[in-house]
Amino acid sequence: MTTTSTTPSLDIFDEIEALKREQDATILAHYYQNGEIQELADFTGDSLKLARAATTVSTGTIVFCGVHFMAETAKILNPEKRVLLPDPLAGCSLADSCPAPLLKRRQEALRAEGRRFQTVAYINSTASVKALSDWIVTSGNAEEIIRRVPEEFEILFVPDRHLGSYLEEVTGRTMILWEGSCMVHEVFSVNDLLRMKRRKPDAKTVAHPECPANIREHADFIGGTEAMIRFVDRFASPTEFLVATEANMLWQLQHAVPRHTYLPVPGITCACNNCPHMARNTLEKLRDCLKNGAPEIRWRPEFDRAAESLRRSFFE
Ligand code: SF4
Known part of the structure; x- marks a missing residue:
């Protein structure tokens, strides 16, 4: 019972x-x-x-x-x-943005055009989407996996268009991007970030690659949550970090590397970005x-x- x-x-x-x-x-x-x-x-x-x-x-x-x-x-x-x-x-707004039947239809349309491609899915996707994919990546291993896709294939990257465009920048591979995004990382306010940077000129900005390009371009470091911990740990003396990812990550950063101060980059609609x-x-x-x-x-x-x-x- x-x-x-x-x-x-x-x-x-x-x-x-x-x-x-x-x-x-x-x-x-x-x-x-x-x-x-x-x-x-x-x-x-x-x-x-x-x-x-x-x-x-x-x-x-x-x-x-x-x-x-x-x-x-x-x-x-x-x-x-x-x-x-x-x-x-x-659930997850990002996973929801790529329903498996729509992905299947897109793959069939690309094949009908005679395009040779492999599908790379971000782990933030349903099992049905993973089942339709050749590769699964996280923000931690995406670059390495993209480099494993043979050059003769195009890459269909699903579902996060921001992570996809970041991967295009760092790997130099052009990809067919699915138009999905995370509701949390999508809404960071670039104006608030720039205001914070003006108020705290010595602070370093770290951003998750799920953030849009207008946030990423102002970051000192772009990486997944595990990479963020490694990055802040490189700073031996106490430093302020402006953090553009889900707000609970600040707890983990404070716990893992307590000598620094971490400040959340606010969202457009709320002061902190918590995933509902x-x-x-x-x-x-x-x-x-x-x-x-x-x-x-x-x-x-x-x-x-x-x-x-x-x-x-x-x-x-
Ligand atoms: S933070 Fe974004 S990607 Fe992560 S679970 Fe929440 S909606 Fe999904």
Whole structure:
């Protein structure tokens, strides 16, 4: 029977720790989860680090605190394990911007034109899209994978047009870009960023490659969340950083490299850029999913083909 609790317990941290042991579970949390969830997690990371971590866990259950496509990826890479997601409605605007039937139609149209191409999908995509793709990339390994695509093929890159255009810049490969974007990274305010830079001329700006070009062009460093941590760690003395990515990343930066000060670059519509999908996961839902063994990601037929693309990209 499914149970939920409406009164948050003062000991919810202890409760989750106890349930984790009882259920033989490992908790994985993305850097965009709130700090309390990251604190409880056995592994924190970006999509690539977590996908790899998921293959190393020894427990029978993985609780994935992130969004749906991430938990799906953990299941695809660990078919024999039970994978739980605290809130099954934790989706992703970027993944939603590339429905598999539309991608299939686009691929068929390109083939009908006689074009030879390979499809490279950002990991922020559904399993059905991964199943239609030759390669899967994260912001951490995208450059390396793009360089592995033979020159005689064009590249159809889905779904993030901003990451795609950044990859065109750094690899020199022209790509056919899907018109998708992330609702969080799309809305950073360039005017606010420039104002902050004027007020703090010594501050360094770090931006995620999912940001549009008008933000990236003002950054001192462009990279995924894992690369951001490595970049700020290179600065030995305390430094101010203006950070253009999901706001919970500031918790992880502060935790990993506490000698610096991190300031969020605001969005056009709000002072900080939190992903509403990531925010669906709460401590209470984490506890309840451990208690109930649900919601669970179940195997679906398209996972077989998606697994081939993921393994080729991440493990070969
Ligand atoms: S931050 Fe953007 S890409 Fe990441 S889960 Fe949220 S909507 Fe998707």
